[in-house]
Amino acid sequence: MWRWLVAVVDRKRGALVFVGKFIVAMAALWLVAMSGPYAWVRSELTRANAEICGWLLGATGLELEVRDGTILSPTFALTVIPGCSGLEIWVFLVAAILAFPSSLREKLLGVGGSLVAILALNIVRITSLFLVGQYRPQYFDTAHLGLWPAALNVSALLILGGWLAWTGALGRRLS
Amino acid sequence: MDGCLGAEVVVSGREIAWFLMRVVLLFCLLQLSWPLLGRWYEAAFRGVTSMVFESDDADREVTFRPHDSRAGDTRVEIVNRKLMASDGSGPVRHMDFGVRSLGWNPTTLFCALVLATPMAWGRRWRALAVGATGLQVLVLGVLAMSLWLESSFVGLVDLSPTSQGRMGTLKQALVDATRLAAPVLLWVVVIYRRPEGSGEGSVVRTLSRSRAKRR
Numbered sequence: 001m002w003r004w005l006v007a008v009v010d011r012k013r014g015a016l017v018f019v020g021k022f023i024v025a026m027a028a029l030w031l032v033a034m035s036g037p038y039a040w041v042r043s044e045l046t047r048a049n050a051e052i053c054g055w056l057l058g059a060t061g062l063e064l065e066v067r068d069g070t071i072l073s074p075t076f077a078l079t080v081i082p083g084c085s086g087l088e089i090w091v092f093l094v095a096a097i098l099a100f101p102s103s104l105r106e107k108l109l110g111v112g113g114s115l116v117a118i119l120a121l122n123i124v125r126i127t128s129l130f131l132v133g134q135y136r137p138q139y140f141d142t143a144h145l146g147l148w149p150a151a152l153n154v155s156a157l158l159i160l161g162g163w164l165a166w167t168g169a170l171g172r173r174l175s
Numbered sequence: 176m177d178g179c180l181g182a183e184v185v186v187s188g189r190e191i192a193w194f195l196m197r198v199v200l201l202f203c204l205l206q207l208s209w210p211l212l213g214r215w216y217e218a219a220f221r222g223v224t225s226m227v228f229e230s231d232d233a234d235r236e237v238t239f240r241p242h243d244s245r246a247g248d249t250r251v252e253i254v255n256r257k258l259m260a261s262d263g264s265g266p267v268r269h270m271d272f273g274v275r276s277l278g279w280n281p282t283t284l285f286c287a288l289v290l291a292t293p294m295a296w297g298r299r300w301r302a303l304a305v306g307a308t309g310l311q312v313l314v315l316g317v318l319a320m321s322l323w324l325e326s327s328f329v330g331l332v333d334l335s336p337t338s339q340g341r342m343g344t345l346k347q348a349l350v351d352a353t354r355l356a357a358p359v360l361l362w363v364v365v366i367y368r369r370p371e372g373s374g375e376g377s378v379v380r381t382l383s384r385s386r387a388k389r390r
Contacts, residue, residue, distance in 0.1 A: 014367060088351045091351075153284060153355050161191050165191040165192065
């Protein structure tokens, strides 16, 4: 049993080192996420998300207003809470980018590019959810709790795949 | 655009794109199978969680039941018998969660990643069996931690408010990690294999297998 375990660990060493680096990076990012300044950033980002989505929706001719992170129309209201910032997905991407063998420049561009992509995607998400709630409220829960979480996960993989293709990091040794 | 492993294996952006397309397609198909396969998974998940976590002893009572709310399709009821009055009234802690978001979504993502990976079917089935089992154990571990934390609100576990706050953040981090990071990391571990007679191993080697065949 012990020999078998040692053989498996030896065969999977590269992957296990990568997973270890990923977990350390993610834990460090979560420690930052528990800090006060991060809570402030997330709260401001949430407010900004609501403002931008309100502006975009207003530009389509919808009658609405944005108040304290809530987008209000005469028939529907959507409150953007800190958990809707998309930063949790970004933390996954940052941990993966930091764990993959790549240059500092590639890492920095990956971290910055993925942040922009996730923020943009989140604005599309909130805007689309408001439109679903406004015109097809019966599908709101399906879109909010079913479709979008899955779509965000797939998008994170696509962003990571894009970064790997760009850097060629996937072809390097994991350890 | 191309990356390399030693001098032998090169993976192109097109191969990564093709692999990701297969992942997305398979993930969508598995998601659409929720009314059929998902319901079976839901029943099995509830059965296992009830078997593992339900208790009815002198101190505590933990029950799982189907529940229809926005927070989820399953409700866990935690009762500290010592706090209950003789007429049956007293504090009850409820915890709602969705089997689909907690277990089914990460499982389908993991299955899509493994099924989209070009490798022999024997290895693929082994990877699916080992990885999916590992993922379920991880999900049950996160659920166990959630139950432990919720038990502290009815005096079954002794935790200070500060510790409750910290544990709550840790629990949320683990729940988030289970949704995306866990299936991806498990996929990396199960498909990674160091080639015979070489000091190097690769995820890429597996991803590039189809092209190596063409050469």
